[in-house]
Amino acid sequence: MLDGIVKDVLSEKSASSSAEKVEAAEPAPGDFEEIIRNPLEKKPGFENPASELPPSFSGKREVEENSSIRISVIGVGGAGCNSVNRIKKNGIKSARTIAVNTDKLHLGVVEAHEKHLLGRVVTRGLGSGGDPSVAAKAADADKDSLRKLIGENEIVFVCAGMGGGTGTGASPAIAKIAKEQGATVIGVVTYPFGIERSRIHRARDGLKNLMREADTVIVIENDRLLSYAPNLPIDKAFAIADEIASRAVRGISDLVVFPSLMNVDYADVRAIMKDGGLAMISIGKGSGTGAGMVEEAVSSTRNNPLLQVSYEGAKGALIHVEGSAGLSLGDATQICCGISEDFHEDAEVKMGARVNDDLSGIAVTAVITGVSAPHLFEDVPKAAAPMEAAESEILASIL
Numbered sequence: 001m002l003d004g005i006v007k008d009v010l011s012e013k014s015a016s017s018s019a020e021k022v023e024a025a026e027p028a029p030g031d032f033e034e035i036i037r038n039p040l041e042k043k044p045g046f047e048n049p050a051s052e053l054p055p056s057f058s059g060k061r062e063v064e065e066n067s068s069i070r071i072s073v074i075g076v077g078g079a080g081c082n083s084v085n086r087i088k089k090n091g092i093k094s095a096r097t098i099a100v101n102t103d104k105l106h107l108g109v110v111e112a113h114e115k116h117l118l119g120r121v122v123t124r125g126l127g128s129g130g131d132p133s134v135a136a137k138a139a140d141a142d143k144d145s146l147r148k149l150i151g152e153n154e155i156v157f158v159c160a161g162m163g164g165g166t167g168t169g170a171s172p173a174i175a176k177i178a179k180e181q182g183a184t185v186i187g188v189v190t191y192p193f194g195i196e197r198s199r200i201h202r203a204r205d206g207l208k209n210l211m212r213e214a215d216t217v218i219v220i221e222n223d224r225l226l227s228y229a230p231n232l233p234i235d236k237a238f239a240i241a242d243e244i245a246s247r248a249v250r251g252i253s254d255l256v257v258f259p260s261l262m263n264v265d266y267a268d269v270r271a272i273m274k275d276g277g278l279a280m281i282s283i284g285k286g287s288g289t290g291a292g293m294v295e296e297a298v299s300s301t302r303n304n305p306l307l308q309v310s311y312e313g314a315k316g317a318l319i320h321v322e323g324s325a326g327l328s329l330g331d332a333t334q335i336c337c338g339i340s341e342d343f344h345e346d347a348e349v350k351m352g353a354r355v356n357d358d359l360s361g362i363a364v365t366a367v368i369t370g371v372s373a374p375h376l377f378e379d380v381p382k383a384a385a386p387m388e389a390a391e392s393e394i395l396a397s398i399l
């Protein structure tokens with residue numbers, strides 16, 4: 001269930017204290033031209049401390065970590081950079097974070113290991129104006145510097161919001177560069193609300209382009225978030241999307257880099273994600289013990305997807321089960337079997353399990369690849385579909 005994530009987001013510090021932190025991190029206006037010329041140099045708000053980089057990038061090695069696996073998380077555009085900002089603030093140790101945007105002001109307040117102002121000559125740091133073609137040109141103009149910035153990796157996550165300008169237009173080009181350098185590329189994107197007609201048209205085209213370049217694209221539908229938490233404040237609702245993207249990225253990265261009771265290595269992830277196509281993430285939980293806990297975990301995971309999909313014929317899944325010391329191998333195996341019961345008979349399913357004494361029950365994160373969601377690619381009808389009263393009220397306040 002998503003109630004745990006909702007509680008975590010609502011318990012965060014107030015927006016005013018966050019604004020103070022953001023204001024403190026923003027570089028002085030006079031620094032921007034030098035920052036643009038040297039985007040990776042240490043400047044206020046554009047820090048790149050090698051000591052904070054994961055061992056695979058900083059040169060530090062620890063025996064207990066599989067630190068030879070290089071993982072990068074690239075946020076593209078406003079929504080993607082917001083996701084990277086949350087991932088970095090949550091203290092990820094298994095991956096390097098990179099923020100890429102055409103908007104220099106937004107880039108200045110984002111936390112990441114590395115930053116890049118995209119298309120300095122094309123957009124002059126003023127953004128893409130919501131035009132994906134402008135962002136695509138900016139990415140093409142910067143392809144050499146992007147290639148150097150991204151470097152060689154085993155896994156690259158490309159986070160973006162579909163339907164806007166920079167994320168929609170530049171993420172396919174960035175995914176292509178990462179893949180050309182040998183990485184398994186996993187897109188993690190949000191999809192607009194159903195009422196946002198013009199954005200959906202752009203999102204549909206952007207998603208098709210990204211799927212051509214990435215191995216797997218995990219889609220989080222904003223409408224699904226709305227159905228789970230219709231009465232949340234707008235900023236908290238979007239923070240939930242960022243938190244879910246953060247957990248997806250961190251869950252896969254930590255699973256590969258850090259030891260578990262049941263390990264999932266890079267070869268496992270590559271086997272599932274390579275040419276995985278469209279994917280979804282679902283989060284579930286179970287409480288108690290025995291069969292009741294297993295049944296609750298399976299049901300909550302399968303019934304709380306963040307993308308409206310059909311599971312039938314799914315090609316693969318990466319399932320992470322985390323629980324207290326009472327978690328048994330039998331329970332973890334039954335949960336995995338229950339979640340994947342109607343997948344394709346040749347589906348590649350990998351499970352990881354880890355003990356976390358801070359949990360009273362069990363938490364399940366499942367990334368399922370090769371799913372079918374035809375509605376994402378259908379033409380948007382001219383007439384808006386009827387909406388629930390709660391959804392209409394919330395979306396009216398957004399727009």
